[in-house]
Amino acid sequence: MxxxxxxxxxxxxxxxxxxxxxxxxxxxxxxxxxxxxxxxxxxxxxxxxxxxxxxxxxxxxxxxxxxxxxxxxxDVERHAHRHGGYERLAWLTVAFTVLVILFGAWVRITGSGAGCGQHWPTCHGEIIPRTDSMQTVIEFTHRLTSGVDGLLALALPILAWRLFPRGHATRRFAVISFALLIVEALLGAGLVVFELVEHDASWARLIVMPVHLTNTLLLLGAMVLTAWTSGGHPPPRWRGPAGRIALVGLVTTMVVSQLGAITALGDTVFPVLDAGLGARLADVHRDSSHLLERVRLVHPVIATAAALYLFYLPALLDRVGASAVGPWGTAVSVTVGVQLIAGLVNILLSAPGWMQLVHLALADGLWIALLLLAARATQPESTARPSAAA
Incomplete structure (x- = not known):
């Protein structure tokens, strides 16, 4: 070949x-x-x-x-950046909401609830009031900050719909947050329109105040869970021993807070002139004392009993095998202890305005810590262990 x-x-x-x-x-x-x-x-x-x-x-x-x-x-880094930005916005909204809550308490403490008269949403019939009254300035500023908070709360569901898939928990909690903020605004408007402000001690105000606070706690909780789930964490699961124990702690805290709202109203409408526990006991035993004065001793007693349960709550969760209790359990226990001390100081000083704000800020912090403890303790082990290790 x-x-x-x-x-x-x-x-x-x-x-x-x-x-x-x-x-x-x-x-x-x-x-x-x-x-x-x-x-x-x-x-x-x-x-x-x-x-x-x-x-x-x-x-x-x-x-x-x-x-x-x-x-x-x-693509992965772009998605992580966008979700990280949303999570930061959600936590910023939580922090700003706490400030608005404290500002609302300052409105009550200073007797500025009628600073804009019976007008809402305008102030004395004007969009921007022209006045030298400090009460008007305080009330109007509170409305402005509430409006900013409303814009932040509105941004959460809008952005959640764009960034998260259908059925995601962040979408659900963001919508609930905005809905509860609308209810919060309507409750505030009702207080103004029906003149349930300043030194009003009617039964209507006695009922509305704890309802108002309950909605505030639910609003704050929904915002916290919006931020929490946007970071890739699962929402709390209330079924099972850990979920039930955490839920009892949250309900107990809400009941104590409701009594605290009534007590704070009594301190505003019927201030104790003499400092110390003796002055409060004397007011309670007067025949002419109002219900708001008599309830002053109920709140500390129930709060002390609740504190014992909350202080032991992390140990109970750990006993039933809850996951990653450690850091948030410590936060709850420490906050409970500080809150008890603050409550005692508040009584001994006859509830000055600044101390009422400290007491309320600690109550909000305890509520947030309890929610995050519940969320962390009730999540599956597969998701809790990496987070705990980090």
């Missing part, structure tokens, strides 16, 4: 094997690249749990062949 023919024959016989080896090498390289991309993708999602929820499409390895490693990592 001609040498050229032999060469062609060998080439025709050996080329398929060489081509197969070359294709196998290319396939190996592609698999290595895909594995590297998956590793980078998983690492990025570990740093940001929210990104994993936001970009489920990135988890399909079939797309790696059509997309570069850089584009996939960029």
């Amino acid at each position: 001609h040498p050229l023919g032999e060469h062609r024959g060998r080439t025709g016989h050996e080329e398929p094997e060489e081509l197969g080896e070359r294709n196998a090498e290319v396939g190996d390289h592609r698999r290595e690249d895909g594995a590297a991309v998956i590793g980078v993708h998983a690492s990025a999602l570990t740093r940001s749990p929210a990104a994993c929820q936001a970009a489920p499409a990135l988890n399909h390895s079939s797309r790696f062949g059509r997309r570069s490693r850089g584009s996939i990592v960029a």
